[in-house]
Amino acid sequence: MLKQAEGSHAMAETIALCRPEVICAYPITPQTHIVEGLGEMVRNGHLKNCEFINVESEFAALSVAIGASAAGARAYTATASQGLLFMAEAIYNASGLGLPIVMTLGNRAIGAPINIWNDHSDAMSMCDAGWMQLFAETNQEALDLHVQAFRLAEELSMPVMVCVDGFILTHAVERLDIPSQEDVDAFLPTYEPVQVLDPAQPISIGAMVGPDAFMEVRFLQHYKQTLALRLLPEFSAEFKRRFGRDSGGLLRTYRAEDADMLVVAMGSINGTIKDTIDEMRAEGLRIGLVTLVAFRPFPTAELRNLLAGRKHVVVIEKSFAVGMGGQLANNVDLALRNTPAAPQVHSVIAGLGGRPVTRASLQRVFLRAEAQPWEGAHFLDLNEDIIGKELHHVRKVRRSGPTAENLLRRLGEARSAVSP
């Protein structure tokens, strides 16, 4: 049903349609409205056969989900930023044990400095923890990915993180098509666990594994993710047949056929990039886009097929590994490993801590990639003035003080200098 709704509330409604049996979450901005919505639906009886368990922390939230999932329940949780970090140990347990939990991650920066706004640092911090990670471009896709995530998780008995840009999507009110219960039921069969803690047929889950089998357990985890490379496009196609729209899969392209330059990006930034590409195409530039939906499993072969033979690849990402560079750019480089005549890869870091990413800045950086390529990572719209001043200050003064506070003071000085 079409309605004008907040992303978070529509996600809560759609997750309820997936008939979760146990929901346990701890509120953290910007994920709060999702679990609030679900909590209300459990309380008012709208969401039946579901227990909403209040816990004291994110670590407990995922631990309860692990217990519930091991007992055969369809389990769901949600978090963001520092909340995900607090879950870290349990994150690895959920994937190591092969439990099909679905989690929404309302993507948010990680402190310090504390910042509640959107970037992908949280998802990246756990991208190698064995969970599958799917990134939503729009709120509609965020709804649809949850339905597909439960199907994928349960098919493979592996956990899935649905990554949704905090605020930009979670707090946006838009036209959304909420699926019907009938369609969701037809797409998502009843959960049939591959392992279950049942007093009638006692087993143990979570045994200690020594050097003789640990590698094999890890290999099989990886093997399941390679199966997901096949399943994701299949589920996406089946979803389209039933619901009539493109959502999910491994990746999507936009005006890519004849492009000399391909942009690679994940999440809500893709919409702004598409509008930028239309503007640049109108001026005769052959530029296109690859939107990655699946970051884990990483669609290496599909990406290589698309990128090989192009002149330029610009990877734009909302995360940054200090001392290394962009993780997505690094992964794209990997996809091009040993490719003859590989394109030039340009890495752009954008939108950290909620910095707006505008068409004007994108257009500038796309043009620059061809005209004046750079080494390493380029930080979009970096305020070089306050960085220069801070570096100068640090060189002059031993007790130079806290970086974040120094920068905020310099920003304040710069603002009062321009206003009357």
Place this chain on the structure above:
Amino acid sequence: MFQIRIHGRGGQGVVTATELLSIAAFMEGAHAQAFPSFGSERTGAPVVAFCRIDDKEIRLREPIVEPDALIVQDATLFKVIDVFHGLKPKGYLLVNTNKSFEELHIADRVAKIPPGHAHATNATAIALKHIGRPLPNAVLLGAFAALTGVVHLKSVAEAIRQQFSGKIGEANVAAATEAYEATEPVAV
């Protein structure tokens, strides 16, 4: 695409206003995207929220930098921030105030947009009369419907009723209607 930026202070319902506007546009079959600027959601702090309306899917996710219309729920903001930033040459301005544009020291800036595109409404007084609380957000949407014709009053009223049931909804509808009737539409 028509882009609206609403300025106000925490507690005045700035975010709710963009949501209501997007719902009104949705009811008329348009695509609409409402989103807050996020962050300093403290009572009294300057707050900005945005709404885009188009007849096709809206993909753009950048903040609104060149608005077609500005709604200012608190006129003291003109002294604090550059409210007019990026307003298009043919843009609209709607201000909640009991003062004139001269008294607000914005007459020079208002002269740069076409005659009749700027309008002052004493939305706080209308809100106090109908709702009993100084909440100017829904009132200004009534005036916005009259001034710009981007949405109809009927849709604004329906959006208000959908979000606020019962007495509160009806009081807001009455207030929006009074502001609508007191606002001169711009001759096209």
